[in-house]
Amino acid sequence: MRTSPNIVITGTPGVGKTTHCELLAQRTGLRHLSINQIVKDKGCHEGWDEEYSSWIVDEDRLLDTMEEEVEGGGCLIDWHACDLFPKRWVDLVVVFRANSATLYDRLKSRNYAEAKLQENLDSELMDVLIQEARDSYDEEIVIELQSNTSEEMEENVDRIEAWVKQWTLDNAPAKEN
Ligand code: ADP
Numbered sequence: 001m002r003t004s005p006n007i008v009i010t011g012t013p014g015v016g017k018t019t020h021c022e023l024l025a026q027r028t029g030l031r032h033l034s035i036n037q038i039v040k041d042k043g044c045h046e047g048w049d050e051e052y053s054s055w056i057v058d059e060d061r062l063l064d065t066m067e068e069e070v071e072g073g074g075c076l077i078d079w080h081a082c083d084l085f086p087k088r089w090v091d092l093v094v095v096f097r098a099n100s101a102t103l104y105d106r107l108k109s110r111n112y113a114e115a116k117l118q119e120n121l122d123s124e125l126m127d128v129l130i131q132e133a134r135d136s137y138d139e140e141i142v143i144e145l146q147s148n149t150s151e152e153m154e155e156n157v158d159r160i161e162a163w164v165k166q167w168t169l170d171n172a173p174a175k176e177n
Contacts, residue, residue, distance in 0.1 A: 001171070001173070003168070003171060003172065004074035004168060005030075005074070005092060005168070005171075006070055006073055006074070006090055006091050006092075007024075007030065007075070007076050007090075007091065007094060007164075008077045008093045008094070008133075009021055009024075010078075010081065010093065010095050011080065011097060011129050011147070012129060014103050014120065015096040015103065016096050017078045018034065020096065020160075021034070021078045024076055027157060030075060030076045031075050032078060033066065033069070034078050035077065035079035039055050039062060042062075043061075044058050044065055045057050046058050053113070059084050062084075077090075081132065082129070087138075090141065091167060092141050092160075092167075093133045093137050093141055094145060094156075095129050095142065095143070095145070096147040096156075097144060097145065097147065103120070104117070107121075130142075
């Protein structure tokens with residue numbers, strides 16, 4: 001039994017996963033697990049894909065590497081996919097969304113190649129990540145939040161922080177008399 005929840009933070013690249021996770025880690029004490037970083041640092045990949053400019057992830061190795069830490073609870077699991085994480089690990093899935101113009105500007109400023117930029121914009125427009133989340137987890141633990149403005153970010157962080165507090169109260173170990 002975990003005493004602190006695990007939250008998957010997902011969405012198309014550029015929607016604000018990292019930024020939200022960093023704020024949430026400060027506010028809630030949950031640990032930010034950047035899957036990109038783990039894949040790179042712990043070698044959970046089968047090489048670099050030139051076409052997509054990303055690592056070819058070795059999912060089994062990644063899950064083995066994360067298992068001990070995640071099973072203890074208290075993780076913000078930050079990645080642009082979510083269907084590989086076992087249901088038993090996950091208490092909440094947050095899918096961040098952004099509108100096309102906003103996402104275009106954010107990805108452009110990262111110097112994404114045009115094809116990669118377009119692919120990500122299409123993915124956002126076609127609801128790929130929210131569908132993946134709904135297909136992979138129980139409907140009641142999946143929430144969709146907008147992340148276009150700093151006001152929205154503030155509201156999102158407040159809302160998730162409140163959820164974490166409530167989850168922690170609801171799942172506190174029963175006191176022995
Ligand atoms: P991701 O981790 O999903 O790829 P980032 O957290 O790196 O996205 O955010 C991409 C850029 O967009 C960053 O410069 C970040 O500051 C900005 N950003 C993300 N969400 C918001 C938001 N809600 N309001 C304003 N800027 C945002």
